[in-house]
Amino acid sequence: MDSQDGTQQTHLALGHKRFLVTHPDVQDIEKVRLKEEVFAMVKADYMASFYETLAAESVLEMDQSILDTMRAKIDEEIKKLDEKIADAEENLGESEVREAHLAKSLYYIQIGNKEKALEQLKITEGKTVAVGQKMDLVFYTLQLGFFYMDFDLISKSIDKAKNLFEEGGDWERKNRLKVYEGLYCMSTRNFKKAANLFLDSISTFTTYELFSYETFIFYTVLTSIISLDRVSLKQKVVDAPEILTVIGKIPYLSEFLNSLYDCQYKSFFSAFAGLTEQIKLDRYLYPHFRYYMREVRTVVYSQFLESYKSVTIEAMAKAFGVTVEFIDLELSRFIAAGKLHCKIDKVAGVLETNRPDAKNALYQATIKQGDFLLNRIQKLSRVIDL
Structure with a gap:
């Protein structure tokens, strides 16, 4: 279940494929391939209850004989695991009893039975003394939470992990938890906190079970752009050696970041257009797609307007490589929402900034x-x- 070998945990990869199968922007031919992959993964791990869920959602066709085979296999496996637990309780020590219970927890996780897995993890926790081992159980619970996108479970597990750290716990697990918490914050639209947690983990990243290092950098740059001021962005992101080594491998990301920092607004908009597809097809970012697009535009328009007391709408449209009508409509919306501090003088075709004065406030x-x-x-x- 937990992967230490640099590959994404199987169920999280499955969760992402399931998300793409139901995505409106994914082509039908691609969906056929994805359905086959989802079905193969479900069959390989005997995920009977998850198979039923997918059939009920019309993601997969229900084949009763396959479901019966899965259930028979599960019953057989649980019987073996229960025998091992009984044997350990009669003939072996406490640590062997714990291991036998853990094996049963991991089996329930493998077959995607969330309720039983959580129950069994609780039993295993009752037989666990070491803080590090208790933490590992929380990581298993968090992975389950992300697979099912159960934010309540994730939030409670993060709090539990933090309480455990007060009893002790090593740096490696603490650093791993930061990435889990960062992903939770990003998935629940707390981009500022997510950016800080990701930036803290940049040099200690080991959570390959969640996503690859490239995906991690992708999330770090996206959350930082709408959360950090210009000076911090330069210091922590634009010039960060860890980011520099990877950013070129992710399409459009380097142009997106650097053109914003270098005020190359035309390049920024074209890179942004290229990135939207990746943001849309991301399981964690998709629900916040429209919100994120608005936030990025607020950042870039504010940055442009900061340099001027007044500027013509035409000059701004030219800088961004768009039409005057587009900028006019965009800015009207942002000003009405209180996101930009400026006024449009329609007659003169001029934008006048009225930045709030900190001293005055x-x-x-x-x-x-x-x-x-x-x-x-x-x-x-x-x-x-x-």
């Missing part, structure tokens, strides 16, 4: 707090006078 806040304090003092003096 501080001054206003101080006055407000002062008024609040005076009111409190007046109320208090009235009470004392009585």
Whole structure:
């Protein structure tokens, strides 16, 4: 189940294929191939209950004889595992009993029986003393959570892992947990926290069971672009040696990052268009696709407008390689949503920026707090006078 050999954990690969089979943008011919792969993986691991789910969703055709064969095989295997547990309890020591229970947990994970797997992991945990081994059980639970996209289970497991670390735990597992938590944050639209966790793990990445290092860098760059200020982006991402060694292997990603930093807006937009397909076809990012597209455009428009007190709409459209109408419509939406601090002068065809002044905001806040304090003092003096 857990892979230490640099390959993605089988069930997470299966989860991604299942996602693509039902994706509206994947071509039918590709879906036929993916269905065959999903079916082969389900059959290889005797995933009976998951097979039933996929048949109910019309992802796969139900073949009753195959389902019966799977169930018979599972019953036979569980019987063997129970015999091993009984034997360990009668004739062997505590660690052998734990190993026998762990083997049963892993078998339930392998056949994709979530409820039974969680039950059995709990029993195994009751027989586990070492913090490191308890942590490994949490990682198994997290992998189950990501396979089923069960964010409640993932969130509880992350909290549990953090509590375990207070009892001890090694750096290697702590670093692995950061990537798991980063993936959880990214999947639940907390891109800022995800970026920080990914950046922290860049030099210690070992969680190949979740995804490859290239995918990890892809996520790190995407989350950082909408989360970091310009100085941090340069220092932590643009110039990071670990990112530089891999970024060229991912189509459009290097142009996307560098053209934003170098203010090459035409190149940025064309790289962004190239990347959208990859973002759309990603199981974790797809639900946030529209949100992410808006956030990126907010970042890039804000960066462009920061250089000017006023600029013509035509000049901005030219810089981005788009039409005046497109920029006009885009900016109207972003200004209305409070995402950009500028005004459009339609008559003159000019954009005027009205960036919020930090000093002014501080001054206003101080006055407000002062008024609040005076009111409190007046109320208090009235009470004392009585």
